[in-house]
Amino acid sequence: MRRKLLGVSQEQLADSLGLTFQQVQKYERGANRVSASKLYEIAKTLQVPVSFFFDGLADPMDGSDGDEIGQQAERIVQEFLTTPEGLELAEVFPKIGRGRVRRQVLDLVRAMAEEANRVENAAA
Secondary structure: HHHHHOOHHHHHHHHHHHHOOHHHHHHHHHHHHHHHHHHHHHHHOOOHHHHHHHHOOOOOOOOOOOOHHHHHHHHHHHHHOOHHHHHHHHHHHOOOHHHHHHHHHHHHHHHHHHHHHHHHHOOO
């Protein structure tokens, strides 16, 4: 535990946070929930980033938490960006300012992919 590693007592931590040491005990035991603002204050006092308290937990935004859709999306994006054309398209596509034009580009690419699949399947 970071507090003990720094040699900070519950009383000292409580004083710096404007709490009672009993409240710090409850936080440490998990008896009381810690608000986001209080967690920030604790992290600042213990000289660690807030993420320190979430070490070992999966990031819900990276698709690695067992979320099948997230993992599939991550795989598709990785495959796309490993090609020179995919990387270039990813760089220039956001520069198309109008949503209607973006939709037309997407429709064109989709139609081309469907045609390529149709030709490939016919040849097999």
